[in-house]
Amino acid sequence: MAKRISGKDVAADVKASVAAAVRTLPGQPTLAVVLVGDDPASEVYVRHKVTDTEEVGMRSIKKTLPATATQAEVEALISDLNQDDEVDGILLQLPLPNGLDANQAIECIDPDKDVDGLTEASAGRLVLGKTGLRPCTPTGSVILAKRALGDNLSGKNVVVIGRSILVGKPTALLFLAENCTVTIAHSKTKDLPGLCRTADILVPAVGRPQMVKGDWLKPGAVVIDVGINRIDAPERGEGKTRLVGDADFADCEPVAGHITPVPGGVGPMTRACLLQNTVKAACYRRGWTLPDGV
Amino acid sequence: MAKRISGKDVAADVKASVAAAVRTLPGQPTLAVVLVGDDPASEVYVRHKVTDTEEVGMRSIKKTLPATATQAEVEALISDLNQDDEVDGILLQLPLPNGLDANQAIECIDPDKDVDGLTEASAGRLVLGKTGLRPCTPTGSVILAKRALGDNLSGKNVVVIGRSILVGKPTALLFLAENCTVTIAHSKTKDLPGLCRTADILVPAVGRPQMVKGDWLKPGAVVIDVGINRIDAPERGEGKTRLVGDADFADCEPVAGHITPVPGGVGPMTRACLLQNTVKAACYRRGWTLPDGV
CATH class of the missing domain: 3.40.50.10860 (Leucine Dehydrogenase, chain A, domain 1)
Structure with a gap:
């Protein structure tokens, strides 16, 4: 049974680190x-x-x-x-x-103040491996994977499903910078389940509710679920809805090693990483030493 | 036996297309x-x-x-x-x-005049899928792959070996834009030969002479060899050298479906794509319609 990675808890840790860092600036x-x-x-x-x-x-x-x-x-x-x-x-x-x-x-x-990491220059700095501000959701996804597997992700096979400019592509580039072998899959990918089974870390980010099934996973894989989808939940009463990820949580949980829930997984990390980026922006721009833990 | 894709011939075609396009501007x-x-x-x-x-x-x-x-x-x-x-x-x-x-x-x-595609903004526009000027060697590699397989590369599995900012990363992003499923491999990748055997299109771009062997290839795969390495060639006389790619040509040729030679493969394409980029830069900047074939 997979361990749940609580984005809420990790985000609280990131926030605490940022608060500690801010006090030293x-x-x-x-x-x-x-x-x-x-x-x-x-x-x-x-x-x-x-x-x-x-x-x-x-x-x-x-x-x-x-x-x-x-x-x-x-x-x-x-x-x-x-x-x-x-x-x-x-x-x-x-x-x-x-x-x-x-x-x-x-x-x-x-671009030096672009804490969302959305400008052309920020995207370019990511590709070029230059100092810069990285988008928040991808950064949060990498932090969650490290919480599962430790800081050294070198050599891990990562499959990112989805190639959006906000999540898919920057997430792939960030895992690449961690020395992972990264594959970007999408709607045109052939045998997506088979490809997903090669992943040590699977990052679905397409916005398709509960698409990833348990038999798509290598046993023990880490699932970082970036999808947030609202679906009907008649079991909660007429007209009720609930949030689910791109992974079928109940089906994946017995197979995965670690999995993030939705809600409470990647979501809270985005907010926390914005704070981290603000500290980074201040340090880079003002020539301050970046404190540990940020 | 693989068909050789002559970068010289394809580059001549690109140059002819550019010349024809320039006459219509x-x-x-x-x-x-x-x-x-x-x-x-x-x-x-x-x-x-x-x-x-x-x-x-x-x-x-x-x-x-x-x-x-x-x-x-x-x-x-x-x-x-x-x-x-x-x-x-x-x-x-x-x-x-x-x-x-x-x-x-x-x-x-x-960035609007950056015909080498090397600025942060050009790299960012590539990631963000915006109109812009793409680096020449990666662009040439995609053109050569299309010469082998036709213009529609959708769903092809591409493995790029190497993650340099000049070649590896932009090449991966360009094949992704062609709807390929793209994996970026590098020195930390585990079981590189096994990964390469999943590739419909293999793009070695690491600068390791003759690293890719025939048994690393799926039979019929397309090899676009970006490596250019100078090695000793005592068979040509004392102190003589010769150029080889990252693929062991003699070993790969019987297994591959198509393969680019070194020299005479990707190399000539880089020069041709610079001309193409100059036409694009002129058209984008001056508001001219981009002619067909560029």
Whole structure:
């Protein structure tokens, strides 16, 4: 029976490490969060990020623009934050209201302050193996795999299912940087179950509820489930739903060595890694030594 | 017995397509080549690039700086070329003389003119699947694989051996963009021969002479050999050397379906793809429609 890797617990550890690191820094890192419009879900996410930031001893700035803001206004705000020497990280809450070009706005963020790791330069630095800010969900996935197998992942076979720019591709590149042998699979892959059975670490990230079955796994494999899917749950009552991952948890649990639950797996790590990135951004930009544990 | 894929012939076809494309354009694309110092090999490479460019009907500009040039002088020259609206592509011939920082100089190149595809932004655009200029050797490798298997590579298993920023990683990303299932292997990979036997397309790119043996191949596999290694060739006389790839050609030829020779395989493609990139850079930047065949 697989051990569950609690993303909640690991995220709490990461948060504690960040808080400890922040106390050793010569100054206080600052994260600026930009919210455009009044999407209720986005408001909740932004509130969480502000609270998280302050809880670990960093400063947070929240900037809001109305849903009627123009592209130029969004970009001007980002440009101000780029130039503000007090600001270490800039997070543009997505999605933007209709009519605004998110990609173009993201590209305005100074890559040195790009704590979401979404700009072209950040993606390029990842490929080129340069110092830079890596996307949060992929970083969290690697941390969870290390919690299962230890810090040395060298030589492990990793299969990432999905090649999205937000998760699949950066996750593959991050495991590659850990000296894993990495395969990127997707909808055109032939014999996906057979390929998955070669994986020491399997990372489904496609958004297909409960796709990965127990007989897709090498016994003892680590499953880092990035999928978050809402499905009907009539057993909970009429019209009720629940969250499930891309792995069929009940079916995989007897075969896997370690598995992350959904919810409570990769999800909480994304928030924690944003804090880590803010510390990194501050250290790189201000020439501070990066503290241990970050 | 494998069919040999002649990089020379395919490169000639690419060059002919570029020449045909250039004739249909509303203006003449211009490639600027920057040579710093007087390394004889670099001078030869630059001469080839100038000749190639003019042969396909494009304009070439050669800019030279002495070996004593400072970093600031190199960057100022690049900056001038960035601002010169007549210049579509900028190629900085590498290596630079000792004491100059090549990475820093490359980052000065406007990504829209980065015909070598070496800047952070170009690497990022590749990961993010955005329009941009891709590195030449990886692009040439994909073209050669298509020559063997046809334009539709969807679902093919590709194993890239090597994870360099110049070849391994961009090659993997380009085959991924062709809907291949891609594995990146390297020195830490376990059972490399066994992994290679899963490949429909094998791309060794590590710089280890004749490492890949015939029994590493699935019968009928396509071998795109990116390695170029100089080894002793006493059979040619005392002190003589010859070029070999990362694949043991004689051993692989009876098993492979298609194989590229070294020399005369991937090598000539790199030069041809530079021309293709110059046309692309001109079209993207000037808002021209990209002609067919480029």
